[in-house]
Amino acid sequence: MVQCQGCHPLELHYEIRFSGKENLSYIPNIVTYLDKNNLLVSHKKEVIVVKESGAAGLYDFFVDHLDVHQLSFRIDRHEWRPIHELPSLMEFQWIDQIIAKQSVTCYMQPIVDGEEQIIAYEMLSRFKGEAGQVISPAEAFSAAKSRNRTYALDRICRMAAVRHAARIKKKVFINFIPTSIYSPEHCLKSTVQLANLLGIEPSQFVFEVVETEKVGDMDHLRRVLLYYKEKGFHYALDDVGAGFSTVEALEELAPHYMKLDMKYVQGIAMNPLKQQAANTMLQAALKVGAVPLAEGVEEREDFHWLKANGYQLFQGYLFGKPAPVPEIVTSN
Numbered sequence: 583m584v585q586c587q588g589c590h591p592l593e594l595h596y597e598i599r600f601s602g603k604e605n606l607s608y609i610p611n612i613v614t615y616l617d618k619n620n621l622l623v624s625h626k627k628e629v630i631v632v633k634e635s636g637a638a639g640l641y642d643f644f645v646d647h648l649d650v651h652q653l654s655f656r657i658d659r660h661e662w663r664p665i666h667e668l669p670s671l672m673e674f675q676w677i678d679q680i681i682a683k684q685s686v687t688c689y690m691q692p693i694v695d696g697e698e699q700i701i702a703y704e705m706l707s708r709f710k711g712e713a714g715q716v717i718s719p720a721e722a723f724s725a726a727k728s729r730n731r732t733y734a735l736d737r738i739c740r741m742a743a744v745r746h747a748a749r750i751k752k753k754v755f756i757n758f759i760p761t762s763i764y765s766p767e768h769c770l771k772s773t774v775q776l777a778n779l780l781g782i783e784p785s786q787f788v789f790e791v792v793e794t795e796k797v798g799d800m801d802h803l804r805r806v807l808l809y810y811k812e813k814g815f816h817y818a819l820d821d822v823g824a825g826f827s828t829v830e831a832l833e834e835l836a837p838h839y840m841k842l843d844m845k846y847v848q849g850i851a852m853n854p855l856k857q858q859a860a861n862t863m864l865q866a867a868l869k870v871g872a873v874p875l876a877e878g879v880e881e882r883e884d885f886h887w888l889k890a891n892g893y894q895l896f897q898g899y900l901f902g903k904p905a906p907v908p909e910i911v912t913s914n
Contacts, residue, residue, distance in 0.1 A: 594634040594657050594678075594729065595623050598665070602652035612640070634672070641668050658730045674725035676711060681726070681734045685710055688746045689904040693755065693875065693897045696889045702753035702788070704897065705743035706904050723759075732762040740773050746907045747787065748780045755818065755839075757792040760802070766809035774813050784814030788839055792820050800834065807835060818875070822863055829866040840867035842893070844878020851883040857891075864892050 600606050606628060613630060616622035621636030632640060644650055644665060653665035679685070686707050693702040709717040726735040736759045747754040763770065777784060789810055791803070807817050818839035819832060823846050832840060842863055850856040860876075867874045876888045879898030888896065 596632050596634060596637045596655050596657055596668070597659075598630045598632060598640070598653065598655045599662060600628045600630070600653060602649055605648050605652050608648060612643075616640075634675075637668060638672060641665065660730050671728055674728050677722060677725040677729060677731060677735065679712060680709055680717070680722065681731060681738060684738045684742070686738055686742050688742050688907045690746075690750070690907050691897060691904040692902040693753075693895055694901045695895060698896075698901060700752065700901075701895065702755060703750055704755040704757075704790075705746060705907075706757075707739040707742070732759060736762045737772070741776060744773060744776050744780070744782070744787070747777075747782055749907070753786055753788055753816075755788045755790055757790045757820070759792055760806045761799075763806055766806045770806070770809055785816060788816045788818050790818045790820040790841070791835075791837075804835065807837075819872075820877075822867075823859060829862060832863070832866045832870060832872065836870040837872050839895075840872040840874050841897075842874065842876045844898070847876045847878045847884060847888065847898070848880060849884065851881070851887040857887070860888070860893075861891065868892070 600609060609625075609628070609630065613622060613625045616630070616632055616636060619636065621633050623631035623633060625631070644653055650665050654662040655665055655668055656662045657671075686709055689706040689708055690703040691706060692700045693704060695701050707719055707722075709719070709722045711717050723732065723735060726732045740756055740758055743754065743756040747756075774784075777787065791807070810817050816838040818841055819835065819837045820841045821843045822828075822832065822840050823843040840863065842860060846856045846859050846863070850860060864874050873895060874893045875895035875897065876884075876893045877897045879885050879888070879896050879900045882900060885896060885900060
C-alpha cells in the first residue's frame with residue numbers, strides 16, 4: 583500500500599508541471615541534472631517529481647531561465663499551485679521535525695459541573711521548536727496545513743492525549759480535525775488500538791470536532807463520527823455558534839456534547855442578544871440529547887446565568903487555566 587506523504591513525516595516530493603514551448607525544452611537537461619545528483623523521483627512528459635532537498639535550487643533556476651507563470655507544483659497529489667508559492671511552503675519545514683520527533687506536550691483544563699466539581703479534562707497540545715521556543719497550536723497547525731501535514735500533526739496530538747488519559751480517572755476531551763482524516767477505518771485505527779492497549783474504556787473519551795473552516799463534506803464527517811460511535815467513544819461539537827457548528831449541524835450530527843462558543847458565553851449575563859443565541863443552541867442540544875457545555879467562562883455572573891438557564895457543564899479560566907499534565911492525577 584502506498585503511504586501518503588501527509589500521514590508519514592518523510593521527505594516531501596514535489597510534482598512540477600511545465601507548460602509553454604520554451605519551458606518544455608528545458609526538461610531533458612533538468613532531468614539529467616536531477617538524476618545525476620540523486621534528486622529525481624520520476625519524470626513523465628511535462629511533469630517532473632523531485633525531492634524537496636532539490637526543490638529550492640530548482641526554483642532559483644526557474645526564476646533565472648524559465649517563464650515562471652507557466653509553471654505549477656503540488657505535493658501529495660493535492661491541488662496545483664503557482665510555482666511562486668514554493669519558497670513560502672519551504673519556510674515551514676520546521677513542522678516536519680515536530681512531527682518526526684513528536685515534540686508535543688499535553689496540557690489539561692478542567693471541565694466542571696454546576697457545583698464546580700471537576701468531571702472531565704480537555705487535553706490541549708503545546709509545541710516547542712528545536713531552539714526551545716514555544717510554538718502556538720495555531721502556528722503549528724497553520725504550518726502543517728501549508729505542507730499537507732495536518733493529519734500527521736493531528737495524529738500525534740491525539741495519540742499523546744490518549745496516552746495521558748491513562749493517568750486521568752475522568753472523562754477526557756480530545757480535539758481532532760475531521761477534514762484531515764482520509765479514511766476513518768485506517769486513519770483512526772491507531773487511536774482505537776492505543777486506547778485498547780492501555781485498557782481505557784472508550785466511553786472515557788470525548789472527541790471534539792474542531793474546524794476553523796466550514797466542513798464541506800457532511801457525509802465524510804458523519805462517517806468519521808459513526809466510526810468513533812461504533813467503537814464506543816463519545817464526541818462533541820466544539821465552538822457551536824461559530825463557523826460550521828450551527829443549529830443545523832447539531833440536529834444533523836446529534837453529538838453527545840455541545841460546546842457553546844465563548845463569544846456567546848463571555849458577557850452573557852448582561853447581553854440579551856447573547857442570551858437569546860445561547861438559549862437557541864441549548865434547545866437544539868437538548869432536542870438531540872446532547873449535554874450543553876459552556877466554554878470560555880471567566881466571570882462568575884456569566885456562570886450563574888448559564889447555570890440558571892440550563893447549561894450543565896462549564897469550562898474556562900474561572901475554574902482553572904490549562905496546565906501541564908502532572909505525573910500522577912488523582913481522581914478527587
